[in-house]
Amino acid sequence: MKSVALAALVPALPLLVLIGLANLLVFRDPRKVFFRQARVGLHERPFLLVKFRTMWDTDAMPSNWGGDESHRVTPIGGFLRKSHLDELPQLWNILRGHMDIVGPRPEMVKAHQWAVARVPGFKARLWMRPGITGLAQIRSGYALAEVDAYATKLADDLEYMARLSLVQDLLLLIKTPFWMLRLKGWGGHEDERPGLRLGRAIGMLLAVSVALALGCQAAV
Numbered sequence: 001m002k003s004v005a006l007a008a009l010v011p012a013l014p015l016l017v018l019i020g021l022a023n024l025l026v027f028r029d030p031r032k033v034f035f036r037q038a039r040v041g042l043h044e045r046p047f048l049l050v051k052f053r054t055m056w057d058t059d060a061m062p063s064n065w066g067g068d069e070s071h072r073v074t075p076i077g078g079f080l081r082k083s084h085l086d087e088l089p090q091l092w093n094i095l096r097g098h099m100d101i102v103g104p105r106p107e108m109v110k111a112h113q114w115a116v117a118r119v120p121g122f123k124a125r126l127w128m129r130p131g132i133t134g135l136a137q138i139r140s141g142y143a144l145a146e147v148d149a150y151a152t153k154l155a156d157d158l159e160y161m162a163r164l165s166l167v168q169d170l171l172l173l174i175k176t177p178f179w180m181l182r183l184k185g186w187g188g189h190e191d192e193r194p195g196l197r198l199g200r201a202i203g204m205l206l207a208v209s210v211a212l213a214l215g216c217q218a219a220v
Contacts (some may be wrong), residue, residue, distance in 0.1 A: 006095070011087055017175050019052050019085060027053065034089060039106035042129045045163050047098040049106060052090040054080050082183040102169045103131025115150040122150065123159040128164075133176045135160035135168075150183040 023033045035053040038046050054077030073081070080086040091115065093099040104125040107115065115122045137157035143149040160168070 003168055012091065016088055019080065019088070022076055023052055023074075025075065038109050039130070040109055040112040040126065041106055042126060044123065046125050047093070047096075047100070047106075050092050052080055052086040052089060054078070054086050059149055062163045079183070083180050085158055085180075087132055094132070098129075100129045100131045101133065102172050103129050103134050104151075104160070105134060105137055106130035111145070114145070115154075118147045118203075121136070122154050125154055125161075128161060133172060133179075135172060138175050138179050139173060183190065 019187075020033050024030060029031065032053050035051045036048045037051070040051040041047045054074060055072040057072065070078075075088075092097060094101060112122075134157070136153045139156050140152050141151070143153050169186060
């Protein structure tokens with residue numbers, strides 16, 4: 001997977017640069033272009049997941065997981081999250097050995113603990129390395145803080161693990177760009193603040209670009 005991640009860096013590099021520059025203009029601080037967050041990985045080992053920053057004051061304010069955080073989303077942050085373009089820096093996590101391209105999505109520590117306490121067998125999804133994309137992400141999308149949603153996520157992850165194969169991974173890689181273009185990621189609290197329409201336009205352009213790049217990579 002590390003070799004695939006290195007190959008994916010070639011088409012992804014222009015997008016990484018463009019989004020990085022956009023975030024630099026938004027935050028006016030190079031230290032805030034990226035966001036690092038503790039996630040639960042293989043065998044319940046924590047690691048720092050890297051994303052493009054999409055919210056204001058994420059260092060100063062604790063994440064209100066399960067609540068309404070729309071007031072903290074930047075003008076382009078909503079689109080980055082809905083299109084999953086904020087996940088591109090996780091190619092670094094793959095190179096570090098924390099993640100694979102395809103696999104169960106790594107949860108925030110708080111979300112993982114919440115799900116383990118309410119969904120029987122939730123830890124079973126940690127028997128393999130987490131991924132950027134996967135069956136649960138494509139089939140069920142973003143899971144709200146609801147027991148049924150996390151039970152469905154677990155069922156999807158276990159199905160993926162039971163049917164583990166190269167063919168399944170290739171099919172998921174092919175489907176991922178189309179899922180991104182549907183803008184079904186986080187963003188249920190989106191509103192109409194000034195600048196958001198411009199952010200949507202920029203986000204759609206970037207989503208189309210990354211979809212084409214990932215589609216070519218999957219074909220290879």
